[in-house]
Amino acid sequence: MxxxxxxxxxxxxxxxxxxxxxxxxxxxxxxxxxxxxxxxxxxxxxxxxxxxxxxxxxxxxxxxTPDAANSDVCVWMPQSTAGNTSLKDVGMPPTKGIPTSGTQTMTITTNQGKPIVVTMDVTTTPCSAASFSYLAGKKFFDNTECHELTTEGAVHCGDPTGTGQGGPTYGFYDENLPTAPPTPAPSPSAKTPPKIAPVYPKGTVAMIGNPPGTNGSQFLIFFKDFSPATPQYSIVGRVTDGMDTVAAIGRIPVVDNGTGAKVKPKEKIVVQSLTVSAATGATPAPATSSQS
The missing domain is CATH 1.10.287 (Helix Hairpins)
Structure with a gap:
């Protein structure tokens, strides 16, 4: 059942x-x-x-419809803490009055160098941007650790518990999930095979869900290009400043995380603060109150 x-x-x-x-x-x-x-x-x-x-x-x-001024734009799925005590209850974001165009700037200040500035495309990921904005307002990410440097070449952040199981008591579906790159046809006359743009170029910021497709607060910042056969991370935005900090984080040595996987940073990576600006280049949406 x-x-x-x-x-x-x-x-x-x-x-x-x-x-x-x-x-x-x-x-x-x-x-x-x-x-x-x-x-x-x-x-x-x-x-x-x-x-x-x-x-x-x-x-x-x-x-x-999502186009109507007073209609729901995002669907937030309640997550029970009964089966996961790692979840933190900070309420839910609003479902109405959410910007659906323009961009938002997310600034991540860490203990590893200059702040990492991310531009989020609200047009393609309105609910991801709304969730980040809501959680940032609750200081959900402040003083939390990025607990993994994944084998895929990304720093894994956004879980206050540092276990990969934590997040808020709500979830939302993928919005901007990329497709796998096509396989180039061989060309007899070509001296070198044609280059294909990576699915997740370094500097990409993407949601990581647990299980995949159900997102919360956890996210990845790629410090290497990554092109999986089956993409599972919806793209939220890209680093527009502070890529040198991301690259430095990617060079931190890793150790066993206790499960046999060498993905735990040997040096602590702490998100000291995460803030999100108001949407720019968008028509203002009607203001609504947050759900509690």
């Missing part, structure tokens, strides 16, 4: 799928209407314009 957590995830995913489907349907309907209006003449143009203004082409379901 499915657990309560599984049912919550399925319901949240179903709601998100419905929202996306309605959003696409609405966009297609508007394009058809605009094309018809552009070709119409005289009375047809007048009638069509009046009908459009009167909302004849909109359905009641439009109020539940």
């Amino acid at each position: 499915a657990s309560s957590k599984d049912r919550q995830r399925k319901l949240a995913r179903a709601k998100l799928d419905r929202q996306q489907a309605r959003r696409a349907s609405k966009l297609q309907r508007r394009r058809r209407i605009q094309a018809g209006v552009g070709a119409a003449l005289g009375l047809l143009l007048i009638v069509g314009g009046v009908a459009w203004l009167g909302g004849a082409f909109d359905s009641d379901d439009d109020a539940d």
Whole structure:
């Protein structure tokens, strides 16, 4: 029998799928209407314009799409502390009034050098950006350790417990999961094989979920290029300043973390503070209060 957590995830995913489907349907309907209006003449143009203004082409379901000013933009899945005592309850971010365009700047100050500045693309990852902003406001990341230097070439941060099991008492789905790079066709005339851009170039910041696809607060900053056959980390943004600090962190020796994996930094990597700026280049969204 499915657990309560599984049912919550399925319901949240179903709601998100419905929202996306309605959003696409609405966009297609508007394009058809605009094309018809552009070709119409005289009375047809007048009638069509009046009908459009009167909302004849909109359905009641439009109020539940992410485009609506008062609708839910993000779906936050509650996570119970009953099965995971490593979770920290800081409430939940708002579901409405979340920016869906523009960029936000995340500044990570560590004990390893100059601050790491990350530009987050709100257009592709509004919920990831909203979660970072919310948790930063709660000082969730302050004075926490980055507990791993992964074999994939990234520093693993965002878990206050340093176990890989910690996070807030909510989760959210992947938003900007990249696809695997295509395999280049061999060319008899080429002296060297063509280069393909890495899936996760160094400087990429991505969410790491546990299990994959369900994100919380944990994230990766890549100090090496990485191209897996099956990408599992949704990209949030890229380092735009402080890459020398990221590179220095990547050179820290690693030791056994107690499980046989040599991924534990020999020197402590401490996030002293993490802040997120307001979104720029976006239309301001209606203000709402956070859930508790």
